[in-house]
Amino acid sequence: MRTHSPERRTAFTLIELMVVISILGILMSMILGIQRYAQTKSNRSRAEAEVAAFCAAAEAYKADNGSFPRSTETDALSGINDSAPSDPGQDYKDSNLALYKMLTGDADLNGRPDSTEGIKGATPLYLTFKAAQLSWSGGASGSGTVLFARDPWGKAYPYGYSTKRNAALEKNGADDPTAGHNITFDVWCIADTPSKPAAWITNW
Secondary structure: OOOOOOOOOOOOOHHHHHHHHHHHHHHHHHHHHHHHHHHHHHHHHHHHHHHHHHHHHHHHHHHHHOOOOOOHHHHHOOOOOOOOOOOOOHHHHHHHHHHHHHHHOOOOOOOOOHHHOOOOOOOOOOOOOOHHHEEEOOOOOOOOOEEEEEOOOOOOOEOEEEOHHHHHHHHHOOOOHHHOOOOOOEEEEOOOOOOOHHHOEEOO
């Protein structure tokens, strides 16, 4: 008499499926974590390079004009900040925009240096920005007028720039360390850590 062996099972059990899904979830979280780390590292490297570029451009500006870039807006913003709000505020943006105009000579804020448009008496170009490095009134990159130079994280954060300590020294004839970190100028990037100044990217 012929006997039939039971058919070989081909389907996964619920437990096996759960194990596979768990493993895939762990792998996915590891990949996302590595991707976030790589993006943060890339952003920080770019911000460090841009802060260094601001400093170099300010030095070139001083060589031509006898002083570092200064305006009423940059004199008003303090370089000493214990923390930053979710939106750094208009003082950050005004100071940043004043620095942008002084370093690029883009007085009409169209994203192009006036010296390249044949405008007489235009401020020389000390620093070049790509459209994607700027925040625009029209929202889209290159659309509308320039609002400020933004950080690599693409948030509402402009780079900070302050000459308040320098202004205090000139006005009072005495140094005021509470007005800024450097006696010349302070430039910084809040990065993705607004509440942790120790993690900001700075020139001090």
